[in-house]
Amino acid sequence: MSAQLYQSIKLMEMPLLELRSKISQELESNPALAAEGDPMEVSLDDAEANEEDAYFENTSDPGFVHKGGDTASDQQQKFIEGVLTRSETLQEHLLWQLQFEPITPNTRRLCEILIQNLDSDGFNFTPTDTLFQGNDPNLVETAIKTVQALDPVGTCVKDYHESLRVQLSLLKNVPKYAVQALDYLELLSKGKLARVAKSMGCSVRKVREAFDCIKTLDPFPGRRFSSAQTHFILPDAQVARKNGEFRIILNDEEIPVLSVSPFFVEVAERKKDRGARSFAKASLRSARWFIQSIRQRNQTLLRVTRFIVEHQRAFFEKGPGNLVPMTQHDAARELDLHVSTVSRIASGKYLHTEWGLFSIKYFFSNAVNQHTPRTYSKERVKFTISAMLAKEDRHLTDQEIVDSLEERGIFLARRTVAKYRKELGLGSSYSR
Numbered sequence: 001m002s003a004q005l006y007q008s009i010k011l012m013e014m015p016l017l018e019l020r021s022k023i024s025q026e027l028e029s030n031p032a033l034a035a036e037g038d039p040m041e042v043s044l045d046d047a048e049a050n051e052e053d054a055y056f057e058n059t060s061d062p063g064f065v066h067k068g069g070d071t072a073s074d075q076q077q078k079f080i081e082g083v084l085t086r087s088e089t090l091q092e093h094l095l096w097q098l099q100f101e102p103i104t105p106n107t108r109r110l111c112e113i114l115i116q117n118l119d120s121d122g123f124n125f126t127p128t129d130t131l132f133q134g135n136d137p138n139l140v141e142t143a144i145k146t147v148q149a150l151d152p153v154g155t156c157v158k159d160y161h162e163s164l165r166v167q168l169s170l171l172k173n174v175p176k177y178a179v180q181a182l183d184y185l186e187l188l189s190k191g192k193l194a195r196v197a198k199s200m201g202c203s204v205r206k207v208r209e210a211f212d213c214i215k216t217l218d219p220f221p222g223r224r225f226s227s228a229q230t231h232f233i234l235p236d237a238q239v240a241r242k243n244g245e246f247r248i249i250l251n252d253e254e255i256p257v258l259s260v261s262p263f264f265v266e267v268a269e270r271k272k273d274r275g276a277r278s279f280a281k282a283s284l285r286s287a288r289w290f291i292q293s294i295r296q297r298n299q300t301l302l303r304v305t306r307f308i309v310e311h312q313r314a315f316f317e318k319g320p321g322n323l324v325p326m327t328q329h330d331a332a333r334e335l336d337l338h339v340s341t342v343s344r345i346a347s348g349k350y351l352h353t354e355w356g357l358f359s360i361k362y363f364f365s366n367a368v369n370q371h372t373p374r375t376y377s378k379e380r381v382k383f384t385i386s387a388m389l390a391k392e393d394r395h396l397t398d399q400e401i402v403d404s405l406e407e408r409g410i411f412l413a414r415r416t417v418a419k420y421r422k423e424l425g426l427g428s429s430y431s432r
Helices: 003-013 016-029 071-083 089-098 105-116 137-149 160-170 178-189 193-200 204-214 221-225 262-268 274-311 313-318 328-335 339-346 378-390 398-407 414-423
Strands: 033-035 237-242 245-250 258-260 350-353 356-359
Touching (some): 003 274, 016 033, 016 274, 089 105, 105 137, 137 160, 178 193, 178 204, 245 274, 258 262, 258 274, 262 274, 274 313, 274 328, 328 339, 378 398, 378 414, 398 414
Antiparallel strands (some): 033 258, 237 245
């Protein structure tokens, strides 16, 4: 992977604060790159670009339009999408181990895709059956088990419950009832061992042994590789309503418009000093690539945001609780992008709306009730549960929440309700 390709993908996934810092670093390290307002700068329209740089734009201003269209840019982006992977600590750790696994090239390819599909908890972003439609099921299963066995064990799963189950399967000398005890974690966490023992048909001692074993496991194996820390949020775009129509405004005032130094253009054209000419050409090439990469990032962000506004109009008109099911695959298919590009442009970025500040990822949600006439997005169901518990005059149990949702036409398992409740940071009826 070339340094320029790596830089392009990193810029694509950078939120605004990181991008602003990166631009400052690049301005310091590359003398051929200039910010608007610098007396030493000039746009490329006033300079003769080398033939090898003919595909690059002269400015990072998203308002600039190339007279030849975006075909070349789209082809370049598709090339980048096909060869680059995200560089995250958990992914690096797993990929490093993967190179030592005695597996076939096809299995290795699937493993790499699985690793790239993991979130910060080590869980699957996209369900594996959706990710590998049309692939050999046996090969996919082999790849999944390979990744699950890497350190940290228990990644490449749908949730913490499956992660614990996988971890137990890879342990030696596991207590007899440990796997069965996973179905009673809520009761075990409250210390109701006798009740669990009665349900499982074993002694309290056996339940305690099983629970002690489970407590040694990590339900979120990816988190110990997370570098998450407290940070300020600067929205990358704003969605504003004016005269009944929605306008998308990129927050590009936070970053300078970039161009190249006319001095370096002049030096690059000199014939006498070969050393200086070579240095100037290399610096200009790097500056133009950097400018084009920022422009590509902003264009992709604008396209994805426009897609969100068009498909989640009910949210922007009525507020939270009105999201419809929509996945990153849907956006990738309609925008003719790779799904990894949609994932990267959504990562860590926020939209400012009249209803507040929301992560771009918030607007992508899988469908619930897929086998019934009416479907709901996951986030909409979570909003409904949150509103329901906020109004409760007594502490509703998970089963009572299930029953109440069914009355509204939303059919979920009790375990799913418990999962959503925990994702909302709400305790059980006992702890509330």
